[in-house]
Amino acid sequence: MRILYDIYQICFALPVALILTILVSVTTTVGSIFNAHFWGYWPAHLWGRLICTVFLLPVKVEGREKLSPAQSYIFVPNHQGAFDIFLVYGYLNRNFKWMMKKSLRKIPFVGKACESGGHIFVDRSSPSKVRATMEQAEASLVDGVSLVVFPEGARTHTGKMGPFKRGAFQLADDLQLPVVPVSINGAFRVLPRGGKWIHWARLSMTIHDPIPPYGQGAENIRLTLEEAREAVASAVKEEQQ
Numbered sequence: 288m289r290i291l292y293d294i295y296q297i298c299f300a301l302p303v304a305l306i307l308t309i310l311v312s313v314t315t316t317v318g319s320i321f322n323a324h325f326w327g328y329w330p331a332h333l334w335g336r337l338i339c340t341v342f343l344l345p346v347k348v349e350g351r352e353k354l355s356p357a358q359s360y361i362f363v364p365n366h367q368g369a370f371d372i373f374l375v376y377g378y379l380n381r382n383f384k385w386m387m388k389k390s391l392r393k394i395p396f397v398g399k400a401c402e403s404g405g406h407i408f409v410d411r412s413s414p415s416k417v418r419a420t421m422e423q424a425e426a427s428l429v430d431g432v433s434l435v436v437f438p439e440g441a442r443t444h445t446g447k448m449g450p451f452k453r454g455a456f457q458l459a460d461d462l463q464l465p466v467v468p469v470s471i472n473g474a475f476r477v478l479p480r481g482g483k484w485i486h487w488a489r490l491s492m493t494i495h496d497p498i499p500p501y502g503q504g505a506e507n508i509r510l511t512l513e514e515a516r517e518a519v520a521s522a523v524k525e526e527q528q
Contacts, residue, residue, distance in 0.1 A: 292343075296485050300341045307337055312396035319403040324432070327404025328382045335377025342485055344370070344477060348378045350494030354467070359428040360497060361459045364469035365448050365519050366437040370477045374490050375435055375469075383433040386424060386455070388441075407434075409454075424458055434458070438515070442480040448520060456512045460504070465497035468515040470522035493522040 311334040318326025339346055354360065362383065364375060385406040392398040392408050402408070407424050410416035424434055436455035443449060459466045469492060476488035495518040501507045 292487055293484065296342065300343075300485070303341050304338055307334055307341075309396055312400035315400040316403040319400075319405070323403065323405045324382070324430070327384075327406070331376050331400075331404070332380075333377075335373040335375070337377075338373040339370075339377055339490065342477075343487065344473075345489050346374065346378055347489070347491040348494070349492075351380060353494060353496055354381065357431050358497075359431055359464055360433040360467045361455055361464050362433060362435045362467045362469050363438045363451070363455050363515050363519070364435070364471050364492075365523060366439050366442050367446065367471055367474035368442055368478045368480060368482070370474040370490065371437070371442075371471050374471060374474060374492055378492055379435070379469075379494075381433050382431065383435050384424070384427045386420075386434055386436040421458060421461065425462055428462065428464065438512075443475065444480055446475040446479065448516075448523060451512050451516045453508060453512065456508045456515070459511060460500065460508045463500050463503065465499050466511050466515050467497045468495040468518035469493065470495070470519050472522070472524055495519070495522070 311330045314330045315326055318330070360381070362375075362379070362381075364371060384404075385401065387401070387406060387408060389408045389410050392402060405427055407420060407427065409420050428434060434455075436458075438451040438455050439449040440452050441449075456466065458464075471490075471492055473488045473490040477486055477490065478484075498511055498514050498518075501510050
C-alpha cells in the first residue's frame with residue numbers, strides 16, 4: 288500500500304498540489320488588489336481543502352459550534368507540521384489572518400500572496416518593528432476577522448508540543464479578545480519537519496471553548512497562556528503532549 292501511495296503522489300498528487308499552489312497564489316495576489324478581505328482568504332480556504340483531498344487525507348473537525356460568527360478571535364493551535372497550514376485554512380471555516388515569521392515572505396508565489404492578502408509577518412529586528420507588527424494585527428481584526436498564531440513559534444522536531452510563547456497572548460490582552468485553543472493531530476505523521484515524503488494519516492482538529500480575558504495585564508497573559516496550553520494538550524495524542 289505504501290508503494291502505491293508513493294506512486295500516486297509522485298505521478299498525480301504532487302504535480303496537482305504545485306499547480307494549485309501557483310494558481311491560488313496568483314489569484315490571491317491579483318484579487319487582493321481589489322478586495323483583500325475576500326481574496327486574501329477564500330482562494331486559500333479552497334486550496335487547503337483541495338490539498339487534503341488530493342492527498343487522500345481524511346479530516347475530522349470538532350467544536351466549530353463553539354464560535355460566534357461575528358466575533359474576532361485569536362486562535363492558538365499546536366504546530367505539528369506543514370499540513371497544519373492546509374488543515375487550518377481548509378477546515379477552520381473562519382476568515383482570518385496568519386501571524387507568521389518574516390522569512391516566509393521569501394517563499395516563491397506564496398510569500399507574495401500572503402503579503403497581498405494582508406497576513407502579518409513578524410519583524411523582531413527592533414522594538415519599533417514589533418510594535419508596528421502588533422498595530423497591523425490590531426487593524427486586521429475587524430468585521431469578525433480573526434488571527435491564527437502558532438504559539439510554539441515553529442514546527443516541532445519530535446512531535447511533542449513545545450512551550451508556548453507570550454506573543455499571541457500579549458496581543459489578546461492588549462485587544463481584550465478571546466483566545467481559542469486548537470488541537471491538531473496527525474500532521475506530524477503526514478509530513479514532519481525535515482520530511483521529504485507525504486505519509487497517509489488521519490488529520491483531526493479540535494476547537495476548544497474560547498477563553499475570555501480574565502482582566503488585563505501580566506496575570507491575564509499568564510493565566511490565558513497556561514489555560515490555552517492545557518486545553519490544546521488535552522486533545523493531543525498522549526505521546527505528543
